[in-house]
Amino acid sequence: MTLWLSFVAAGVLASLAGALWRVWRGPRRADRMMGAQLVGTGGVAVLMLLAPLGSWAALDVALVLALLAALAAVGFVKATSPDGAGDPEEEEETPRRKADG
Amino acid sequence: MTALTLYALTGAALIGLGLYGLIAARHLLRRIVAFNLLGSGLFLYLGAAGARGDGPDPVPQALIITGIVVALSASALAVGLLVAGARLSGRATLPEEAE
Amino acid sequence: MTFVLDAVLCALILGVAAATIAGHGVFRAIVFFIVYGLLVAVGWVRLGAVDVALAEAAIGAGLTGVLFLAAYGRLGREGAGGDAPAPAHLPAAMAGLGVTCALGWAWSALPLPDRPGPQLAEALPMSGVENPVTAVLLNFRAWDTLLESVVLLAALTGLWMLTRDAAWGGRIGLPQHVRPDGVMAGFGRVLPPLGLLVGVYLVYIGADRPGGAFQGGTVLAAVGLVAALAGAVRPPRIGATRWRAALVAGPLVFLLAGLAGAALGAGFLTLPPQIAGAALFAIEVALAASIAVTLAFLVLGPPEETITR
């Protein structure tokens, strides 16, 4: 079983290379973030596969990774909005920065 | 070659990459990112060294956790300086390195 | 097969790191850095260091990545969003290569020393916790951790000094705005309760199993950040008294516990074994709260809105 689970884990990791190629290529920022998102899911999957191999505590890491990947995605959407603090679903013109100077 | 050696050498390579980025990059955010790579490579090296022998040594793990938190604090302050500087100068580089 | 797994992982880590340093575009470098943190967290699990893996997943991949993304957004706002191309730098390449080769050589020359393992095994039952990493952090090397909690505070105080005088007293971070009935706002309502649970769980189990104040505190900070970015809560004003109390609670409880040991004649930072468990739990809770608030404030950054007095 160790052999099979390591094989699957290595396979998932190897498949992530394709996602990394998308991060490198883009062309949009959204494409890059999608690639990162797939690596995040892949990382969670690898951690799940590692759990029966070594310690089940790896699942706690997977949990944190899944949670924080969601935070990173929100951070991404914010960072690509015009004023760094917006929401792509807002329909009206996003308020320009209020700060002066 | 054992797996530990693999991680230690990866750590050593990350340290070199991070050092290169920290010195060579112009954009300050890239430099701060390089600093984080350098730090994390160092932790990987220390962690691999601590995992030798019988069973992982908890002391390096505690040191690394401390180091990770310190690195985040330093990065946050550096990012703050970068943004505040860019607000005044309109650039994300050091003044003497502006194009 | 496990070796192949490790080899693939290390190759990915190195490739991602190289892609972070090389190439054009700051945004791409940041995304690669986030990916890097994810992969390194997996690496820590492979090295048997689950405590570190938790910290790396929460801090390296999570908060640091969001910090850089937020910085990218803010730079765009200041009209400094572009990359600054850097020519190849020969001395830097030689320095990097030199350090890598030296450390690679050192690995082969490192002796396997006597480590504090036996002393640790002997002391662990008296430390008040069962997770050896937590015992090192909060008891055996408590002075490091106490100073580190002040490092966080120093970084935040320094960061707040970068506020424009006109914005002093304003709400922390950029003024966030979202569509009230939109996906993001909904996300900001659903995720935080779940994350809160995870964070508290990590703090709670830290005494016996991987986890603890730093990992749990970071997850709690992430929860606060999601809530703030998605507009579910508004960050406090920079001078708000209650929040300042939250910032110092952790270091203060830690310091007082240490001084109590000294006052009782046991010595500074000495916890008698009978009460060590309870004392460490109190320290962990206070520390996690302070770490959560401090980290969230660090990532949100100084206030931006102009205050009219």
Place this chain on the structure above:
Amino acid sequence: MNALVVLLTLPLGGALAAVAFPAGVARGAALAAAAGTVAAALAVASEVAAGAPPRIALGGWPPPLGIALAADGLSAALLVTTAAVMAAVLLAARHTMAAGLAGPRIAFGFWPLALMLWAALNAVFVSRDLFNLYVGIELLSLAAVGLVAIGGKPEALAAAMRYMLFALAGSLLYLAGVALIYAAHGALDIDLLASRRPSGTDALALALMTAGLTAKTALFPFHVWLPPAHAGAPAPASAMLSALVPKASFVILLRLWTEALPDEASPAALTLIGALGVAAVVWGSLGALAQSRVKLIVAYSTVAQIGYLFAVFPLLPLAQAAWSGVIFLALSHALAKAAMFLAVGQWMAAAGGDRLEELRGLAQAMPMSAFAFALAAVTLAGLPPSGGFLGKYMVMTAAFTAGQWVWALPMALGGLLAAAYLYRPLAALFAREGASVAAPSRARQAVPLALAGGGIALGLASAEPLALLANGQPPIQAVVR
């Protein structure tokens, strides 16, 4: 309660109070904590002087499991000097860093940052654990960067950023060395390492730690960040940054090369460090000569003075007097440099700037602070009877005893150069032109004067400090050539 514990915890407690409470209370709490810390520093020094140096295994866990703290003569001397400088700086800042004058932002941030800086210095001076020293210098660096940036001007922010980059790179290089040490020996305690079984990797570890710490100390060629950072901060902050902060990384270096790993101190490596020190003396002095702003002159002078500290390294394993001499140089530089920055701060407040021509004739309006600057200049140039003179005298004696008179040359040359670059501000100050400015009260002018007087007194009453330093002085190595 143990004086050493008070010394470490009181500034931390004061910093926490200064963060938690509103500005008025914060300042009071900070000053109260400062008074207590000064008393604790004196108490620790008297314990050391009485031959009972305090030593704690924190938490009751002896190394290698726990962290040991210990005060020896070197720590005691630095603790007392730091207490003197910090007391003067905070007294000076009591006025200039109040909310009314500096604004609410600075009034909030200055006090906690200053106390954290102090706490970090004390922690570094007494820690025996290499990783704990890393956390200490990180706290020190972050507080220092915050203080550089506190002024908020574009130059200050750029200077703080540059400082930050050097500090980040430096601390990671140091940490890389610490990691190698732990990997090879399973211990981080200086005393345990002194009796370790040597490993082939120790030389690399020492080289990495030294490279990192010299970047943090601003040794040539890593000095470029220092002058703008120290000149860009408000005067009380500059005084702390220039007088005290470089001493922390210097002390770690001194302990590494003489206490933890003295067997790795090869003559070639020591000569390299010494040569960089000499280059720093020359480069810093020439830089100071080229400046027209007093603050920059004083900041470049720090580059040169740091050079002295490293120019002594080749003599450390050869002659006992070199070790005490270099510490005397460090102590007198701390007192004199803080006095200079505080005096310059008062002139800037009165004259509106620090260009040489703006300062002409200021000595008539502010005789005490002008005299303080002159006394501090005597110390920096190494003229008798100052502590700077005594330090150089000891180093030069050591150089001749060791038969290495080359290392006496920078001491003499640096003195001449210092006299040259300090002549210009003194000439401007004491010019016979009346400048009518609103001078600060005599009590405030007395603060830098007291510090500068301390630099002179160190030379006049040298017996006690020398006796104090003898406690725990590392023996010189059997010379291997």
Place this chain on the structure above:
Amino acid sequence: MADVATVVLTGIGLFFFLAGTAGLMRFPDTFSRLHALTKADNLGLGFIALGVAFQAATWREVALLALIWALALLAAGTVSQLVARAALGEEETR
């Protein structure tokens, strides 16, 4: 028996990951890539979680696996919508 289930289910999971990556690399535009990706990685993760659950010794671990999958589903669903919106406003450059 449990081992067979694990092998089959994780194998299917791996297949979906490979398919997702292929989609991410081969599909011509951002939106079709997003569409393919979300399906593939959610299914892949689901099958792997299920496969690993057959190795779990306690129900706590099974519950944790389910929680992680649910969290990933929630995050992926939200994120894909937001990323799609963000991509709409972005021209085809960096």
